[in-house]
Amino acid sequence: MLIKKDSDFDRIHIWHPYSSIKQPLPCYQVVKAEGCKLKLNNGKMLIDGMSSWLAAIHGYNNPRINLAIKKQIKKMSHIMFGGITHPSAILLCRKLVDITPLPLECIFLCDSGSVSVEVSIKMALQYWLGRNENRKKFLALQYSYHGDTFAAMSVCDPNNSMHKLWKGYLTKHYFAKAPKCGFYERWMIKDFNNFYYLIKTHHKKLAAVIVEPIVQGAGGMRIYNPRYLKLVREYCNLYGVLLIIDEIATGFGRTGKFFAFEYADIEPDILCIGKALTGGTMTLAATITTREIANTISNSSANCFMHGPTFMGNPIACAAAIENLNILQDNYWINQVKNIEKQFFKYLLPLKNLQQVADIRILGAIGVIETYKAINIATMQKFFVEQGVWIRPFGKLIYLVPPYIIKQNELKKLIESVILAIEYPLNFI
Template sequence: MLIENDYEFDRKHIWHPYSSMKEPLLCYQVVKAKGCKLELYDGKQLIDGMSSWLAAIHGYNHPRLNYAIKKQIKKMSHIMFGGITHPSAISLCRKLIEITPLSLDCVFLSDSGSVSIEVSIKMALQYWLGRSENRQKFLAIKYSYHGDTFAAMSICDPQNSMHNLWQGYLNNNYFAEAPTCGFYDNWDINDFNDFAYIMEQNYKEIAAVIIEPILQGAGGMRIYHPKYLKLVREYCDKYGIILIVDEIATGFGRTGKLFAFEHAKIEPDILCLGKALTGGTMTLAATITTHEIAHTISNSKANCFMHGPTFMGNPIACAVALENINILQNNKWIKQVNNIEKKLSKYLLPLKKLRQISDVRILGAIGVVETYKLINIEAIQKFFVEQGVWIRPFGKLIYLVPPYIIKQHELKKLTQSISLAIENPLNFIN
């Protein structure tokens, strides 16, 4: 029997995210990661510009995070959360309540960002059942993305997202026009007209509004004006609607605030956290809500909240998440993110003058370069690897969300590689 080498086996048998099994994109085998460097099987090192999809904010193999894992695993790796609790979960939830708004004081732990969104949807639906109202509609905004599970997909933009394939299978919800005012633009009240109109016409049906604060991620890396988010909160208050804020991509400092909703000086009714919650070491998510919502749910027909993931409250994940937050509370991240924002502005904003570039957007440790042409993902990925960097574009977007610990010369290398990639026509689809 012929034994396939690793590359052939992976290509033939392993299904990677958003990839075809018939014509899979080339995958690069990483054997080690430390700091901001990924090491390939052949020894080549790549500077990471992705933080493993916004998760590894402290880089890889962080000694304090590793120690938290080792310390916990000596006690227990996992225990069911039904009828059982443990110190790691208690300590983490205590810390989450400490760092989030005072009104948020009930924490539900789960095992991924998409699941935390599912939990928030269930919370909103069960809340209204607890008030003897059967509300089943949600209001989101166009270009929104909230995850890949089915209820989460139903609140992603059905026309402009990766989930338009599933129209007809998903619940129909309301979608307001996305904000067009950028973060630093002069605010235009007309930006909010469509949201206001939909809310005014349909508020009696709406269980909750769900929104990505300030940054719309996979829907286009769109960075919008804080005033829009502030008005969303005001309209939810006006009509008595729950506001769910999806901080899975933005939480823990990425936008320059610990949580992106702080830019608008608001508080959510339900907050979803994931990705950077464990510093990118393990999968864990949290859905945090108010005492009032939690207790109203308990008054519903079920008399309890109907959700319970098997790996909910995993002790190792809780322990490393707690240490991740402890590292953040040293407050080095504020200076780190500010420095990244300055360097991204210095190196990327000049690209806006190029004929190939539609827009450049910077906020905190986020840099987005939008091109006019569609990107040839496999070609540009190969180009970046040859340059010694790891950047994963999509659509017409080349973006950077590096670990906060990145050094200046590493960040400069990432931005220079983007400049070179733009100049090469083979990296784009005509």
């Protein structure tokens, strides 16, 4: 069957994230992206409120990152990382050692955030093998989300996440009740009781605790009190359990700190980063750990760390990441994120008075509107496109995570479109 229109071919043959091949959600074809604007194939321009799922923090077609990619591709686009290294990987890892806490100095480069989490889980398991201890369980949080691959899914909430379909297929782990105290709310020690009970009861079985710091992402865009995270670190220390911090969505300034764990003044044993690592230009992630953990892994029966992606340390992705970190180290992002947060507080917070709105959550360049009713994704998506903005809601959440470079009038347009969308009844189920 000859299918002439690209839109028809896409709808019939191409699977998109979390969508049905039989009854897919509508897709809008982007032909160019520049700054904070996406250009559709019909010429319509959309202001981007999603940063391509928190990745494109400097917007699109950043000239500095583009130039770094062009320079690298003239030298080599890819080279295997087994038995070979290259300058871009070395320089990137130098920078990662510099920007992360002092104990974190051993870096495993990988392909994506989910793979970074997989690697962190394997690191924790192999660490205890190296110590001749049988620890195979993990402790995570209710509403947690850590990726779509199988080990990553196993540490996502099995009852309240998009992965509940796989309950029964995945390794069973422990899940503490999610923190209820919000970021700006008074801390209540009872918020920590369930986590305390689980780590005290099961610590001898635990390879690690894994948490998203301060902001729980796809599990509900929940923003919690830093005191909770600080206590997680303290009790991991007390009971001798490794702490994995998943900064894939929160890292590189999104929350107002370079890393969200800085709000709790802690350091992880294993750190996962991705998404914004390359400024949203290439897929790249990393798992970073301590010398002690790395050395102990090498003492296990395998005598090495058992993982090795084909595109590990891709030179183009490394070059993009280097320049992205150079831009971040110019520190313009600090005021950019502060200005976004100010506008969120000024224009989003009053929406809490609307009848349809259950909650408003704001931190750094993250603005979340939770509604009482479930959102009709296809209808609301179409509504936003008609308004000239790109916002991708899910469940009962409309959230804004724009590029840091967004202009004040562009951000105001995003917020105004959200207000209109909330007031339009057909946007809800």
